[in-house]
Amino acid sequence: MTERVFNFSPGPAMLPEPVLREAQRDLIALPDYGMSILEVSHRGKALAEILATAESNLRQLLNLPDQYHVLFLQGGSRLQFSMVPMNLLAGGTADYILTGSWGQYALAEARREGRINVAYDGAAGNYNRLPEKADLKLTPGAAYAHFTSNETIQGVQFPSEPDTDNVPLVCDASSDFLSRPLDVPRYGLIYACAQKNAGPAGVTVVILRDDLVARSSDKLPGMLNYANFVKEHSLYNTPPVFGVYIVKLVTDWLLRDIGGLAKMQQLNQEKARLLYDAINRSNGFYKGHAQPAARSLMNVTFRLPSDEQQEKFLAGAKERKLVELKGHRSVGGIRASIYNAMPRAGVEALTQFMDEFRSG
Numbered sequence: 001m002t003e004r005v006f007n008f009s010p011g012p013a014m015l016p017e018p019v020l021r022e023a024q025r026d027l028i029a030l031p032d033y034g035m036s037i038l039e040v041s042h043r044g045k046a047l048a049e050i051l052a053t054a055e056s057n058l059r060q061l062l063n064l065p066d067q068y069h070v071l072f073l074q075g076g077s078r079l080q081f082s083m084v085p086m087n088l089l090a091g092g093t094a095d096y097i098l099t100g101s102w103g104q105y106a107l108a109e110a111r112r113e114g115r116i117n118v119a120y121d122g123a124a125g126n127y128n129r130l131p132e133k134a135d136l137k138l139t140p141g142a143a144y145a146h147f148t149s150n151e152t153i154q155g156v157q158f159p160s161e162p163d164t165d166n167v168p169l170v171c172d173a174s175s176d177f178l179s180r181p182l183d184v185p186r187y188g189l190i191y192a193c194a195q196k197n198a199g200p201a202g203v204t205v206v207i208l209r210d211d212l213v214a215r216s217s218d219k220l221p222g223m224l225n226y227a228n229f230v231k232e233h234s235l236y237n238t239p240p241v242f243g244v245y246i247v248k249l250v251t252d253w254l255l256r257d258i259g260g261l262a263k264m265q266q267l268n269q270e271k272a273r274l275l276y277d278a279i280n281r282s283n284g285f286y287k288g289h290a291q292p293a294a295r296s297l298m299n300v301t302f303r304l305p306s307d308e309q310q311e312k313f314l315a316g317a318k319e320r321k322l323v324e325l326k327g328h329r330s331v332g333g334i335r336a337s338i339y340n341a342m343p344r345a346g347v348e349a350l351t352q353f354m355d356e357f358r359s360g
Contacts, residue, residue, distance in 0.1 A: 003321075004017075005321040005322070005323050006321060006322050006323070006342070006343075006345075006349060006350070007323055007324055007342075008322065008323065008325050008336045008337050008342070008346075008350070009324035009337060010152045010153075010175075010196075010324075010328075010335060010337040011193075011195045011196045011201075011337070012195040012201045013195060013196050013197070013337060013339045013341065014339065014341040014342055015200070015246070015250070015341050016250065016253045016257075016340070016341045017341075018253055019249040019250055019253055019341075022249055023037070023245075023246060023249060026245075030046055033046050037242055037245050038242060040241065042235065042238045042239060042241060043235075047239075047241055047244075050241075050244060050245050050248050051072070051233070051235075051239075051244060053248050053252075054244055054245075054247050054248035054251060055070045057248065057251030057252060057254075058070055058205070058207075058247075058251060060255065061178065061251060061254055061260060061261050062181070062182055062184055062207070062261070063181075064184055065184065065185060067209055067210040067211070068184065068207050068208065068209055068210070069206075069207070069208045069209075069210065069213070069230050070205070070206075070234075071205070071206040071207075071208060071226070071229045071234050072203055072234040072239050072240065072243075072244045072247070073203075073206055073229060073234070073239075074202065074203065074239075074240050075204060076193040076204055077102065077106075077172055077174045077191065077192075077193045077204070078105065078109070079204070080172070080191040080204065081105060081106040081108075081109035081172075082109045082110075082112070082113065082224070083226065084106075084144075084146065084170055084191070085109070085110040085112075085113035085114060085116075086113055086220055086224055087212075087215055087216045087217075087220065087225065087226045088143055088168075088170070088188075088189070088212060088215050089113055089114040090143060090215045090217075092114075092115070092141070092142065092143030093114075093115040093116070093117055093139045093142050093143060094110060094114070094115070094116055094139075094142055094143050094144050094145070094146060094170075095116075095117050095118075095119040095138050095139050095144070095145040095164070095167065096110060096116055096117070096118055096119060096145075096147075097119050097120045097131065097136065097145065097146065097147040097162060098118060098120060098122060098123070099120075099127055099129075099130060099131070099147070099148060099154070099156050099158075099294075100122075100127040100151025100152075100156055101127070101151065101153045101154065101328075101330060102148045102152070102153070102172060102174070103146075103147070103148045103151070106146060106148065106172060110146070117137070117138075117139045117142070118137075119136050119137050119138050119139070119145065120136050120137065126331070127151060127154040127156055128154065128156065128289055128290050128291050128294065129156070129290070129291045129293070129294045130158060130293065130294045131162070133162075133163055136162065136163075136164075138164060139167075141167075142164075143168075144167060144169070144170045144188055144189070145162070145164040145167045145170065146170045146171070146172070147161075147162055147169070147170075147171055147172070148171070149171050149172065149173045149176050150173070150174075150175045150176035150296055150298050150299070151175075151296070151299075152175045152196075152296075152298070152299045152328075152335075153299075153330060153331055153335075154289060154290060154301060154331055155288075155289055155295065155296045155299040155300055155301030155335065156290045156294045156295075156296060157176060157295070157296035157297060157298065157299075160183075161183060168187075168188025168189070168209070168212065169186055169187045169188055170189045170190075170191075171187060171189070171190045171191070172191060172192070173190050173191065173192045174191070174193045174196060175196045175197075175298050175339075176196075176197070176297070177190075177192035177194075177196070177197055177198055178192075178197045178198050178250075178254060178261065178264070178340065179197050179261075179264060179268050179297065179298060179340055180261055180262075180264065180265035180268065180297075181261045181262055181265065182261075184207070187207070187209070188208075188209045188212050189206065189207065189208050189209065189212060190205075190206070190207040191204060191205065191206045191207075192204065192205050194243060194247055196337075196339050197250075197298075197339045197340045197341075198247050198250055198251075199243055199244075199246040199247040199250055200242070200243050200246050202242070203239075203240040203243025203244055203246075203247060206226070206229075208226055208230070212226075213226055213230050214227075216228075222236070223236070223237065254340075258340075264340055265297075267344070268297045268298070268338070268340065269297060270344065271297075271338050271342065271344055271347045272295070272296075272297040272298075272300060272338060274344075274347050274348065274351050275300045275336060275338070275347060275350065275351060275354075276288070276292075276295060276300065277351075278351040278354045278355060279300075279302050282354070285305060285358045286303070286304065286354065286358070287302055288300075288301065288302045289301040289302065289303070289331055289333065297338075298337060298339055299336070299337050300335070301327060301331055301333060301334070301335045302334050303332060303333030303334070304333065304334070310332075310333060310334065312357075313325075313334065313357055314326055314334075316353065316357060320349065320353055322346070322349060322350050322353060324337075325350075336350060
């Protein structure tokens with residue numbers, strides 16, 4: 001089977017087709033190097049050029065100020081759940097804002113490392129909304145405030161950063177990284193596993209403000225110390241070479257073919273609007289999980305009137321090559337993940353099927 005389906009998986013997710021084609025070519029031999037991208041030395045010129053271009057692309061896309069470092073690490077967000085408090089707590093207290101499952105996981109790991117204050121927890125509503133400013137119980141002078149910008153399971157997304165006054169903002173941006181512009185100076189640290197919008201599974205991007213690097217203790221294990229990776233420009237150990245290479249290709253695509261993150265955000269808003277309009281016009285047949293003000297542009301979650309209809313919906317969608325639509329067990333229903341690489345045609349095909357299925 002060589003025909004590509006529309007893959008609505010929450011991750012690892014679709015990659016842009018031009019990226020896949022370029023990677024397919026370079027899997028045999030990188031131009032000018034005569035060896036596969038899988039074979040190049042992590043100390044060689046080829047990887048040095050790839051790392052430099054990937055970082056340069058990210059700096060251009062995010063308009064990164066000079067005082068921010070770009071790191072390419074491994075271990076995914078789950079490792080960052082530990083590295084963040086290990087490096088940044090420094091004997092203080094951190095605030096955690098919980099709007100879904102991934103925030104819960106981050107909290108559980110942070111509690112192993114020191115004092116943590118839960119500034120907000122939306123569990124009572126099964127994480128279907130975002131906090132208002134008055135809902136946040138923040139710690140004066142906290143070491144940092146952590147939030148998850150987009151919760152893939154519940155389909156809840158912050159449209160803008162929460163107001164944490166002058167406390168450094170730390171963000172798990174894994175599932176909406178590079179989907180829209182960011183006001184980077186508001187952040188102390190941004191981390192994102194790449195397998196949603198930025199690349200394949202196996203590489204994690206960390207963007208870290210320079211003044212926070214000094215908090216990393218020499219007593220930390222070397223592989224868990226941000227300062228080591230800053231000093232060695234992500235080459236403290238052999239980095240995830242292929243993953244970084246794909247990030248480079250994805251960021252090339254965002255700059256060359258899309259035209260930057262403002263344009264990418266516009267395209268994502270248009271795709272999401274198609275799906276939410278289909279939900280809204282269904283007269284309750286499709287019921288969204290997230291409250292309208294909290295709806296994600298990346299993960300559209302909704303339920304059907306019964307489990308039986310849900311199974312029929314999934315089977316019918318698969319026949320139309322619309323796959324990976326089953327929702328997470330904690331929320332149920334349907335989850336359509338429409339990251340950057342999902343073309344508008346895929347969303348149009350899904351909304352057409354939704355309308356036809358509802359009509360019988």
